[in-house]
Amino acid sequence: MAEARRLMYPRKGPEFARALAFSDGLFAISMTLLVVGITVPTLTDGDSVHELAEALNDLTSNFVSFFVSFAVIGRYWVAHHTYFAQLESLDRALIALNLVYLAFIAFLPFPTALLGTYFENPLSIVIYAVNVALVSGMEVVLFRHAYRAGLLKQTITLNVYRWGAAMSLSPVVLFLLSVPVAFVDTGLA
Numbered sequence: 627m628a629e630a631r632r633l634m635y636p637r638k639g640p641e642f643a644r645a646l647a648f649s650d651g652l653f654a655i656s657m658t659l660l661v662v663g664i665t666v667p668t669l670t671d672g673d674s675v676h677e678l679a680e681a682l683n684d685l686t687s688n689f690v691s692f693f694v695s696f697a698v699i700g701r702y703w704v705a706h707h708t709y710f711a712q713l714e715s716l717d718r719a720l721i722a723l724n725l726v727y728l729a730f731i732a733f734l735p736f737p738t739a740l741l742g743t744y745f746e747n748p749l750s751i752v753i754y755a756v757n758v759a760l761v762s763g764m765e766v767v768l769f770r771h772a773y774r775a776g777l778l779k780q781t782i783t784l785n786v787y788r789w790g791a792a793m794s795l796s797p798v799v800l801f802l803l804s805v806p807v808a809f810v811d812t813g814l815a
Contacts, residue, residue: 634715691738745812758797
């Protein structure tokens with residue numbers, strides 16, 4: 627009986643479009659905020675090419691963390707876009723789970739800035755890796771809910787579902803494996 631009363635938001639309805647637009651907007655803002663963690667250096671001699679080059683060189687880890695995180699969030703946006711393309715409808719539970727997923731996306735600029743500032747500190751790498759692992763883990767949770775709630779456009783077999791879940795869990799494993807490595811070699815992690 628509870629299944630019959632569950633609110634469903636069809637693909638062509640305004641609620642589906644709102645959820646997708648909100649998600650896309652959050653991804654765009656998160657990607658833009660990544661650059662906020664990189665501050666323009668202050669120079670004692672603003673005309674000195676050498677001083678500016680040294681100051682920019684000091685920001686190398688900030689630039690690296692920016693581009694890595696931009697690529698990571700971009701990959702998550704593509705995966706999210708692909709996922710939403712497979713949905714026939716949404717329910718309130720999926721919207722709530724999507725908000726949790728998006729919270730970890732929105733948080734990513736902070737560990738990115740932390741990593742850029744404290745690249746040699748293993749804890750900054752751990753915080754970044756755990757955040758990214760949580761995002762990947764939430765992809766599995768979103769997929770699992772849509773599969774079990776019948777929200778997908780096409781019915782998929784249990785084997786295809788398991789394969790998809792395993793592929794989505796692979797980044798979780800990879801990033802969590804980088805945690806102990808960070809305490810040995812931050813560059814390798």
